[in-house]
Amino acid sequence: MERHFDQEFSKLKDKILEMGNHVQAAVDLAIRGLTERNTDHFAQVHEIEKNINLAHLDVDKFCIRLFARQxxxxxxxxxxxxVVKxxxxxxxxxxxxxxIAYNGKDYLTRPPIKELVDLPKMGEEVKTMVRDALAAFFTLDVEQAKKVLMNDDVVDELKNKIFNELSSMMKxxxxxxxxxxxxxLIARNLERLGDHATNIAEAAIFDANGEDVRHGKDKT
Amino acid sequence: MERHFDQEFSKLKDKILEMGNHVQAAVDLAIRGLTERNTDHFAQVHEIEKNINLAHLDVDKFCIRLFARQxxxxxxxxxxxxVVKxxxxxxxxxxxxxxIAYNGKDYLTRPPIKELVDLPKMGEEVKTMVRDALAAFFTLDVEQAKKVLMNDDVVDELKNKIFNELSSMMKxxxxxxxxxxxxxLIARNLERLGDHATNIAEAAIFDANGEDVRHGKDKT
Structure with missing residues (x-):
């Protein structure tokens, strides 16, 4: 017989995975708003974020109840x-x-810049990181979690490359x-998104083997 | 007789307030590194951050133990x-x-820019926000917490002003x-620091009266 805790945790897992899907969709639309020069996509990002916020409150309440009852x-x-974190x-x-949607909307009012540099690529990496970090957490798959940490290095490198290219253009x-x-600023936001996915991957490693890797690697 | 929970929570409070002091000191030194053009201050920021990271792990463990035992x-x-959040x-x-220390170190290698615009002022506001948000949380002082939310608007305005001034200079x-x-980027980091202080103030309001204000105001 399944323990009551497992049943409840399974519900929590579904809620978190749905939030993860929302985040991926929001990133996707924010970047597509840029590449397709379509502000409707940005408006949709705001709608999705409202759902994420509602889910956030719901999950907090669920966790508090779970602590209290179980x-x-x-x-x-x-x-x-x-999960709280x-x-x-x-x-x-x-x-x-x-x-990103705010900055993207501003950007679309200005003359376009060379193929948006590597931003779409950065967006793809970040979406993959979110998906893989959550999968790694719920299966306690340390190898997959470590792959997310490596992806974060790729994201950081892309950000540096984008910064250099854009500052040269400005000069x-x-x-x-x-x-x-x-x-x-959009690149910086994508970098931060990657950092949050990294936090999730670190939680996966922590919960899989009690190894706290959170401060082994300095975040910049 | 004081409840055992109260005794334990009092220890937790001291740990969190000490972390808050570390954060304020780190922000102070990061900004002084800029104003005094002294890279030693930046090096100290890194040292303080190591202590913050150790305290972070310690508090997490303390909270887990508190959940388990009490x-x-x-x-x-x-x-x-x-407190976990x-x-x-x-x-x-x-x-x-x-x-900020990283960006500040880069900045000091370049020709100085007009009086660092309003960055020192922004740094002062942020330090005040951290101090007041934690005080509001531990006294469940809703008025003080709401003041922090207003300070965050000041920080955001300063950031917008700084962005506009600097982009004009670049052009x-x-x-x-x-x-x-x-x-x-430093202004952006200060803005994020203000957002985190805002999170703490919102927790104060939440715990004071069960009113969840976290998604009443969109963060940008």
């Missing part, structure tokens, strides 16, 4: 504890997607300053 | 739950201070592009 211990307690990460990711042509700044 | 309920449960906020604030003089970009 008083989980040991590995169960650690899992719920991690993952929930916060996912909520912040919604904020980041909204930031060469003052007319692109505003647009390039928008893209720099 | 199975808090009702208001007690909500308080510990909030505040702990995560403070840890991220350490990351943000380190980001007028391509030689300042790199330095101005450093300062823009």
């Amino acid at each position: 008083s989980p211990l040991g590995a169960d307690l650690r899992l719920v504890f991690s 993952i929930n916060a990460d996912l909520e912040r990711m919604g904020d980041q997607a909204v930031n 060469a042509n003052p007319a692109v300053v505003d647009g390039a700044l928008d893209l720099i | 199975s808090p309920l009702g208001a007690d449960l909500r308080l510990v739950f909030s 505040i702990n995560a906020d403070l840890e991220r604030m350490g990351d943000q201070a380190v980001n 007028a003089n391509p030689a300042v592009v790199d330095g101005a970009l450093d300062l823009i």
